[in-house]
Amino acid sequence: MPPQKIMTPKKLNSFFSPYWVLLVLILLCRSTSYAVNEDEQKDFYIVFLGAYPVKREEAFETHLNVLSAVKGSNLEARESMVYSYTKSFNAFAAKLSKQEANMLSDMNEVLAVFPNRYHKLHTTRSWDFLGLPLTAKRKLTVERDIVVALFDTGITPESPSFKDTGLGPPPEKWKGTCGPFANFSGCNNKIIGAKYFKLDGGMAPGDILSPLDLDGHGSHTASTAVGNLVPNANLFGLANGTARGAAPSARLAVYKVCWVNQGCSDMDLVAAFDAAIHDGVDVISISIGGGNPNYVSDSISIGAFLAMRKGIITVASAGNDGPSMASVVNTAPWIITVAASGIDRSFKNTIELGNGKNVSGVGINAFNPKQKQYPLVTGVDAARNSENKENARFCFQDSLDPNKVKGRLVYCKLGTWGTEAVVKGIGGIGTIVESEQYLDAAQIFMAPATIVNFTIGDTITNYIKSARSPSAVIYKSREVKREAPFAASFTSRGPNPGSQRLLKPDISAPGIDILASYTLRKSLTGLKGDTQFSQFTLMSGTSMACPHVSGVAAYVKSFHPDWTPAAIKSAIITTAKPMSRRINSEGEFAFGAGQVNPTRAVNPGLVYDMDDLAYIQFLCHEGYNGSTLKVLVGKPVNCSSIVPGLGYDALNYPTMQLCVKSNKEITAGVFRRRVTNVGPPAIYNATIRAPTGVNITVKPTSLVFSRTLQKRSFKVVVRAKSMPSMQILSGSLIWKSPRYIVRSPILVYKP
Ligand SMILES: *[C@@H]1O[C@H](CO)[C@@H](O)[C@H](O)[C@H]1NC(C)=O
Ligand SMILES: *[C@@H]1O[C@H](CO)[C@@H](O)[C@H](O)[C@H]1NC(C)=O
Ligand SMILES: *[C@@H]1O[C@H](CO)[C@@H](O)[C@H](O)[C@H]1NC(C)=O
Ligand SMILES: *[C@@H]1O[C@H](CO)[C@@H](O)[C@H](O)[C@H]1NC(C)=O
Ligand SMILES: *[C@@H]1O[C@H](CO)[C@@H](O)[C@H](O)[C@H]1NC(C)=O
Ligand SMILES: *[C@@H]1O[C@H](CO)[C@@H](O)[C@H](O)[C@H]1NC(C)=O
Ligand SMILES: *[C@@H]1O[C@H](CO)[C@@H](O)[C@H](O)[C@H]1NC(C)=O
Ligand SMILES: *[C@@H]1O[C@H](CO)[C@@H](O)[C@H](O)[C@H]1NC(C)=O
Numbered sequence: 005m006p007p008q009k010i011m012t013p014k015k016l017n018s019f020f021s022p023y024w025v026l027l028v029l030i031l032l033c034r035s036t037s038y039a040v041n042e043d044e045q046k047d048f049y050i051v052f053l054g055a056y057p058v059k060r061e062e063a064f065e066t067h068l069n070v071l072s073a074v075k076g077s078n079l080e081a082r083e084s085m086v087y088s089y090t091k092s093f094n095a096f097a098a099k100l101s102k103q104e105a106n107m108l109s110d111m112n113e114v115l116a117v118f119p120n121r122y123h124k125l126h127t128t129r130s131w132d133f134l135g136l137p138l139t140a141k142r143k144l145t146v147e148r149d150i151v152v153a154l155f156d157t158g159i160t161p162e163s164p165s166f167k168d169t170g171l172g173p174p175p176e177k178w179k180g181t182c183g184p185f186a187n188f189s190g191c192n193n194k195i196i197g198a199k200y201f202k203l204d205g206g207m208a209p210g211d212i213l214s215p216l217d218l219d220g221h222g223s224h225t226a227s228t229a230v231g232n233l234v235p236n237a238n239l240f241g242l243a244n245g246t247a248r249g250a251a252p253s254a255r256l257a258v259y260k261v262c263w264v265n266q267g268c269s270d271m272d273l274v275a276a277f278d279a280a281i282h283d284g285v286d287v288i289s290i291s292i293g294g295g296n297p298n299y300v301s302d303s304i305s306i307g308a309f310l311a312m313r314k315g316i317i318t319v320a321s322a323g324n325d326g327p328s329m330a331s332v333v334n335t336a337p338w339i340i341t342v343a344a345s346g347i348d349r350s351f352k353n354t355i356e357l358g359n360g361k362n363v364s365g366v367g368i369n370a371f372n373p374k375q376k377q378y379p380l381v382t383g384v385d386a387a388r389n390s391e392n393k394e395n396a397r398f399c400f401q402d403s404l405d406p407n408k409v410k411g412r413l414v415y416c417k418l419g420t421w422g423t424e425a426v427v428k429g430i431g432g433i434g435t436i437v438e439s440e441q442y443l444d445a446a447q448i449f450m451a452p453a454t455i456v457n458f459t460i461g462d463t464i465t466n467y468i469k470s471a472r473s474p475s476a477v478i479y480k481s482r483e484v485k486r487e488a489p490f491a492a493s494f495t496s497r498g499p500n501p502g503s504q505r506l507l508k509p510d511i512s513a514p515g516i517d518i519l520a521s522y523t524l525r526k527s528l529t530g531l532k533g534d535t536q537f538s539q540f541t542l543m544s545g546t547s548m549a550c551p552h553v554s555g556v557a558a559y560v561k562s563f564h565p566d567w568t569p570a571a572i573k574s575a576i577i578t579t580a581k582p583m584s585r586r587i588n589s590e591g592e593f594a595f596g597a598g599q600v601n602p603t604r605a606v607n608p609g610l611v612y613d614m615d616d617l618a619y620i621q622f623l624c625h626e627g628y629n630g631s632t633l634k635v636l637v638g639k640p641v642n643c644s645s646i647v648p649g650l651g652y653d654a655l656n657y658p659t660m661q662l663c664v665k666s667n668k669e670i671t672a673g674v675f676r677r678r679v680t681n682v683g684p685p686a687i688y689n690a691t692i693r694a695p696t697g698v699n700i701t702v703k704p705t706s707l708v709f710s711r712t713l714q715k716r717s718f719k720v721v722v723r724a725k726s727m728p729s730m731q732i733l734s735g736s737l738i739w740k741s742p743r744y745i746v747r748s749p750i751l752v753y754k755p
């Protein structure tokens with residue numbers, strides 16, 4: 005089915021509708037400025053009317069009426085409206101001038117108006133590494149009823165990861181649909197839903213109006229979350245093993261919202277939430293950049309809130325803008341924000357220099373050299389002419405002299421991706437790229453190439469300078485072991501720009517060199533001239549980390565179908581494997597609570613549970629104007645009449661963060677928390693780890709549970725001395741029973 009087309013309403017507008025009165029009033033106001041309006045630039049906006057539509061048919065009419073009020077006529081309203089969201093949201097998207105948008109936001113029935121923005125994608129052995137072996141205990145009958153939604157670039161239905169072997173028909177609750185679509189072989193009992201959303205003009209240059217994945221990103225993330233078992237999956241023999249998702253029996257619902265060369269727009273994301281919530285998904289996985297730290301004006305944050313109210317958990321990527329501080333995105337407290345970590349494997353290649361010395365580069369180079377050595381030249385020495393020397397240093401297009409490159413290896417600094425294609429395009433044999441970044445993730449090359457750091461770069465350039473006829477050879481990549489886990493250099497760091505009281509990211513999962521499903525419709529690098537294709541490929545990014553946690557959320561839910569999103573999130577956070585501050589000086593700002601531990605997350609012992617009200621209390625506490633909260637709850641909130649929340653952060657969050665004030669000798673935070681016993685009767689004792697200069701106390705120090713689902717409250721007081729700016733101190737509170745360890749990181753920092 006094509007997306008949410010604007011349907012013709014079944015009956016004409018009721019003449020007595022209050023909107024007519026409004027319309028007349030607004031038309032009266034409008035007439036004076038009409039001429040100015042005509043030439044004004046129009047952009048897409050999303051207009052929210054209420055959290056839940058009353059009746060779908062009526063909702064659509066309401067949208068048209070509200071829009072007619074500023075557009076002047078029903079016809080104009082129809083022409084400018086691109087979406088009417090009626091399944092889960094009461095909202096619409098339309099092309100509006102700034103003035104029309106302002107008029108709409110002044111209307112009583114309008115909760116909020118946001119300009120439509122574009123988001124970016126956050127571009128198998130990892131499960132064994134995480135301790136979730138093939139033989140892990142599963143609740144298969146329930147797992148088969150769990151539906152994981154992927155908001156991404158679509159899907160490759162032919163991929164072996166999405167075979168429906170062993171799966172019966174979709175669960176009864178499922179209300180989603182699936183095609184037919186152009187070039188889409190259709191759904192099966194694995195892919196039980198597929199839709200695409202693109203209405204900003206409808207065109208898709210370089211893409212196809214179908215849930216088909218022409219990018220590879222969506223197939224990769226989907227197979228990481230719920231992919232079926234595929235033995236002997238590999239890329240050029242590398243990373244060989246059984247590819248699989250965390251919940252290989254869970255179902256997949258595909259919502260294509262990201263488009264080749266265009267990104268992912270808010271309007272389409274809201275449409276995907278609108279549909280997915282209605283369709284009956286359990287988990288929503290979003291490997292897409294947020295970008296707006298305001299929790300009430302970001303489409304992912306708003307959509308995830310509505311999903312949370314329906315018991316659906318949203319998992320999203322933290323972003324790839326590390327190691328810059330305060331770069332983390334998708335930070336709403338009702339979202340699980342996932343950072344990327346490395347596993348114990350990397351891909352290297354040996355470069356043998358003409359003097360017999362070997363140095364090491366990073367990357368996926370599938371090419372075996374044909375000769376023992378090739379002549380080696382620097383980009384600068386191969387410049388087309390003296391004016392081009394600076395561009396030639398980076399081997400930019402058209403800067404090199406083909407005669408000086410032919411038959412040679414070229415040494416370049418990293419300028420743009422795809423340097424090896426430039427060198428190959430003019431007859432070069434291969435490329436050695438020097439880079440100071442991105443060295444923890446392996447790039448795939450379309451021609452012989454590797455990436456080296458600047459120390460090795462110096463060795464090579466010194467050798468080129470000193471040798472009479474320098475030469476080298478790049479060998480095919482191989483797998484090497486390394487120490488893990490560690491935070492990826494690129495993973496976005498805290499502190500959370502959305503709130504000083506909320507630790508983000510929440511959790512880490514593997515996001516470096518992850519092998520998963522790809523598409524045969526695109527070459528491995530996407531570079532011109534690349535003839536390498538593969539059903540599986542390696543990708544890196546928080547995009548890859550996110551679906552690991554989405555899959556784990558589905559896995560946990562298969563054991564505890566009635567748990568709230570907050571309980572599932574708490575289970576995932578408090579059971580994480582702590583990561584080392586020795587290798588990652590930004591601590592929890594880089595890796596959150598640590599690395600996700602799927603098997604322990606199923607049995608957390610205690611959970612920090614929360615309802616909708618806690619989030620509203622938190623937002624009021626954060627200083628959000630009660631009238632801006634109406635977009636979340638459907639009506640204005642009077643923050644002064646809301647009982648203050650639980651303490652310093654007003655949330656029953658499983659982590660704690662204290663921001664030290666510069667004007668105070670001592671900053672104190674009182675964190676009130678309440679845990680629910682989800683294990684058998686037990687006594688839990690507290691262990692506090694306080695960093696130097698910080699005092700942490702907990703009261704009581706022992707929690708006695710005589711039955712399952714019993715709740716117990718406690719109070720944590722954190723007192724910190726004034727400290728230098730950007731200092732980060734890590735502590736923790738651990739509740740221990742003979743069977744369970746429930747760990748909460750406590751982070752103290754000074755902005
Ligand atoms: C879609 O199918 C048509 C007809 O078979 C084909 O020409 C076209 O290349 C296909 N497009 C994609 C993106 O696969
Ligand atoms: C992958 O591993 C399997 C089992 O260990 C082996 O049979 C197969 O040949 C390997 N494939 C490649 C391409 O190395
Ligand atoms: C350099 O690496 C090549 C390929 O692995 C190997 O054959 C050669 O022996 C190495 N040379 C030295 C000096 O280690
Ligand atoms: C460059 O890489 C080499 C080998 O992997 C390593 O020993 C060296 O410390 C690295 N240098 C820098 C500056 O990272
Ligand atoms: C909240 O925002 C509304 C509209 O912008 C404004 O009228 C009101 O004064 C604000 N309230 C507070 C408490 O800031
Ligand atoms: C908000 O609540 C406070 C306290 O209950 C009350 O005094 C105030 O009148 C309320 N404001 C509005 C606009 O309802
Ligand atoms: C921590 O406790 C010690 C001993 O009671 C006290 O001397 C110190 O000032 C306290 N520090 C803070 C930051 O409260
Ligand atoms: C908890 O503390 C109590 C009292 O100090 C002690 O008797 C008990 O053994 C402790 N339990 C555990 C699991 O450490």
